[in-house]
Amino acid sequence: MSLKPKVVVLTGAGISAESGIPTFRDANGLWEGHDVMEVASPQGWHRNKELVLDFYNQRRKAALNVKPNDGHYALVRMEEDFDVTVITQNIDNLHEKAGSSQVIHLHGQLFQSRSTLDESLIYDMDHWELKVGDKCERGSQLRPNVVWFGEMVKMMEVAAKYAYEADAFIVVGTSLNVYPAAGLIDLVSDNVPKYIIDVKMPKVQEKHNLFLFEESASSGVEKVRKNLIKAHMK
CATH class of the missing domain: 3.30.1600.10 (SIR2/SIRT2 'Small Domain')
Structure with missing residues (x-):
């Protein structure tokens, strides 16, 4: 069982856009x-x-x-110091390609088929x-x-459990408009730091311990990683 602080990361299309996925x-x-x-x-x-x-x-x-970008690789480096769980709304496999060890796909996986x-x-x-x-x-x-529009997001219960238990919560490249995924940040405890990284910052309700990085995933994730290391070295 890992004794590292638990970092939960919700990623959306913005992180994949830097790799060329519209x-x-x-x-x-x-x-x-x-x-x-x-x-x-x-x-x-x-x-x-x-x-x-x-x-x-x-x-x-x-x-x-398509290849992972610096944002994906920064999340992999984060695993050196933290117990990282990536919850992604993306159906691509870029997190896995980069080397993230724990990825929850909320909306399914592009390189899988299933029976009707x-x-x-x-x-x-x-x-x-x-x-x-x-x-x-x-x-x-x-x-x-x-997962198509109108279908159940079956991994939400699993994702919610991780959000509840997070010691830090990071949102990368998502508009926070697509539910139920957008509601995960509301499950995170008030005393837990929350970071949002996006070149197009979504409208978010002011929260305690909320930090905004209006920039790309490639630069923003690395900055947050360093901030988290400093915070946990205190």
Whole structure:
């Protein structure tokens, strides 16, 4: 059991944007010209499976060549001094690529597929393409293992437990507009320091022990890491 202070980090699209993955909020609510409900909802899936599968195929194909940035690596370095849990809203695998050892994916994982018949049947993907006709072991069509709009965020209970127990809480590159993930910061104790890092600082209610870094993840995460080390050396 780790005796290191527990640092919990909530990351959003902003941290991946520095690696070249476009954010939803920078695209005026459109993903590559598609309304989000066409490609990220159960209704869209039932209307046009090929469109949905192609959309995620293109995401996977692009993600193969994307590399973590300094923000991701700073979170890995943080593990030298702290017990770090990354809770991410992102479906990419950049935290894992960088080397983070404990990552909770709230909204699913791009490089996984799952059965449409049995949600417990999840498969890691070592390739980028998923097609109509690709089936699980029970003969059901496979879909992206991604939480779509209108679906339950099943990892929220796990994430909430970590937020309650945090000795420090860091928010990186998220608008804090997407619930239930945005509510995690409200679960953190008042006496626990909270850091928000974003080039476009979200509107946040003033809180005790709240520190704002209006800058990129690449520079901001490293600054917070050094601040935390100083604070815990006192």
